[in-house]
């Protein structure tokens with residue numbers, strides 16, 4: 029009864045109060061829901077379920093994710109379209125650039141690491157600020173020489189650190205180690221990737237399939253590597269037998285060209301993102 | 308009460324205050340007095356005014372502007388013409404850096420380090436939106452606004468047909484979100500808000516192609532169509548609030564003229580942020596002419612629907628521009 033009275037005397041106020049309370053509760057639920065959903069983005073990051081290869085000059089991963097404003101200006105300047113933007117399954121990495129070397133590697137066709145130049149936030153940099161953590165194994169021993177510019181007054185690429193390291197992860201697949209050669213397109217006729225060949229065109233990358241090979245012994249990774257002294261074909265001893273094998277050196281910047289051109293269906297040589305040099 | 312403080316208070320979620328007796332100017336009092344005694348034939352007036360109205364004048368202009376800006380990004384990339392490069396979060400227009408204020412803020416908080424380009428780009432945008440009226444960004448540029456605006460039409464239609472009912476939230480949650488997103492960026496070191504920001508997602512999808520992230524945008528739109536009118540822009544989006552604060556002192560305003568108003572409330576029905584239009588309620592306007600508050604997105608919808616020309620765009624210090 030006592031409950032009924034105010035409602036009868038002033039139904040409007042009570043209704044308003046009720047609505048206000050509902051509104052408040054709804055708002056709390058909304059808040060919790062939005063926060064919950066946005067935190068889900070942490071899972072892929074924490075699990076690192078995809079160790080992505082970032083464009084050259086990228087800061088170390090946590091710094092990179094926090095500083096990249098997700099604008100894609102790096103994507104726009106790349107002449108070989110190596111850079112892509114990530115999707116929502118990467119959580120906080122949505123909209124952040126990455127490179128899938130096997131599909132399209134960075135071959136430094138731009139000559140000057142244009143992506144770093146384009147980045148407005150310093151997520152990609154020529155030189156890290158001193159207080160930014162850097163793993164020593166990422167630092168290049170000397171300024172990398174871009175073979176395409178070897179004869180120009182400034183032959184180096186303005187890069188201080190590697191973005192990863194080429195590793196012969198499937199030696200059993202390597203054609204050279206099997207003593208085999210390669211005839212025709214490195215990755216077959218359906219492969220869409222492009223690359224710059226100095227002897228074809230200084231400024232225009234062409235499809236890899238338009239540049240066939242005819243080699244007695246495969247050495248594509250060595251032949252196409254854009255960096256001087258990053259990789260070489262050597263004779264190694266295995267089980268007492270001398271075989272040819274590509275060997276990666278400390279000058280490797282991790283551009284991914286070797287991984288892109290490697291002919292077997294699963295590349296013998298792969299660039300491991302964010303891996304440093306260790307002896 | 309100071310009108311700037313009041314407009315910020317309302318933007319942050321406060322309920323608009325009814326002006327007290329002392330707040331009214333003599334002129335306003337006189338107009339209110341005459342309005343009480345006058346008996347208008349509203350319907351006749353409305354029809355008469357409608358006949359002379361320019362239909363969707365600002366709507367058309369706004370949509371053309373919004374679509375051109377967003378498509379300029381797309382064609383710049385696809386045809387490599389380098390007019391407007393990047394996306395809405397950060398771009399370069401003919402070489403000039405433009406960086407979205409809220410995205411820049413998130414990055415600065417998460418990264419705790421600011422580089423010169425970022426500062427320059429933010430400065431350009433700050434000045435631009437200070438001049439144009441901060442939240443003008445929302446209705447004239449944001450691609451999500453365009454989608455949400457059309458979802459809103461559907462929502463209003465469904466409510467009218469009594470198929471669904473609208474659920475309002477407390478507007479103060481947007482302020483809470485703003486603080487939380489800023490806090491999360493600082494604490495976690497990730498730009499958490501950017502992960503779910505439909506503005507960035509739609510902008511990137513238009514330029515770099517669609518992806519899974521559009522699924523999230525679709526969910527938001529469905530929520531707005533079936534549950535709560537314009538929920539994201541009204542109650543969540545910190546971008547709107549950031550730009551709203553920038554626009555507090557902006558010279559471009561929607562201005563209200565009490566004498567012309569018939570108090571039909573058409574404007575409040577179409578407004579994304581109807582709390583800024585409380586002054587059009589009969590007896591509320593404390594002066595004969597006043598500027599609409601900071602949360603206004605300057606979309607011009609109210610101007611388009613007002614049958615009596617009581618609302619118009621105005622630049623402080625200049626004559627009425629429309």
Ligand code: SF4
Nearest residue numbers: 106134136138141143
């Ligand atoms: S450095 Fe590599 S990824 Fe960057 S723009 Fe040049 S070619 Fe593209």
Ligand code: SF4
Nearest residue numbers: 096097099100102147
């Ligand atoms: S240009 Fe820089 S900020 Fe923009 S997407 Fe690339 S890395 Fe991120």
Ligand code: SF4
Nearest residue numbers: 202203204246249290
């Ligand atoms: S390109 Fe591949 S298969 Fe050929 S030598 Fe190099 S690692 Fe071996």
Ligand code: SF4
Nearest residue numbers: 253280281283284286
């Ligand atoms: S070895 Fe491979 S990853 Fe390293 S620089 Fe050469 S092509 Fe690039």
